[in-house]
Amino acid sequence: MNHAKINLQVSIRAKHLKVTPIRLALLECLEQLQKPISIQELVELLPTGLADQVTVYRAMQSFVKAGLAREVNLRHGHVDYESASSSDHHHLVCTSCGRVEDFEECGMDELIRDVLKKHPEFSQVQEHALELFGTCKSCMKK
Numbered sequence: 001m002n003h004a005k006i007n008l009q010v011s012i013r014a015k016h017l018k019v020t021p022i023r024l025a026l027l028e029c030l031e032q033l034q035k036p037i038s039i040q041e042l043v044e045l046l047p048t049g050l051a052d053q054v055t056v057y058r059a060m061q062s063f064v065k066a067g068l069a070r071e072v073n074l075r076h077g078h079v080d081y082e083s084a085s086s087s088d089h090h091h092l093v094c095t096s097c098g099r100v101e102d103f104e105e106c107g108m109d110e111l112i113r114d115v116l117k118k119h120p121e122f123s124q125v126q127e128h129a130l131e132l133f134g135t136c137k138s139c140m141k142k
Ligand SMILES: [Zn+2]
Pocket: 094, 095, 096, 097, 098, 099, 135, 136, 137, 138, 139
């Protein structure tokens, strides 16, 4: 077994999840892709017959709960998933063709500080989601 695989096992165990071949394969896909992917696409990437959509969905839910993966809604008609280990980044989505680009430096930290000041009942914000929806240049020309 190579180092990458061992690291994946360590990440899964660190979240108190059982290491299964499906979880291992899914986490490997997410880490390698570093972009949002749907359940359907994940099933297709796995070795044939390893898991169906329901199994993959359940495994992804366990990852989301454990903080190994994030759900992303790119308005593609389904939820996408991405590795939660990727840095703070967000998505710029073309609502015509579905093109997705990443962007960083969202400036959210400052906003969160201000919001928390105005909402004293909240003590902290652990994570945030931000997707921007618009039209890409090639769709604009059509
Ligand atoms: Zn477009």
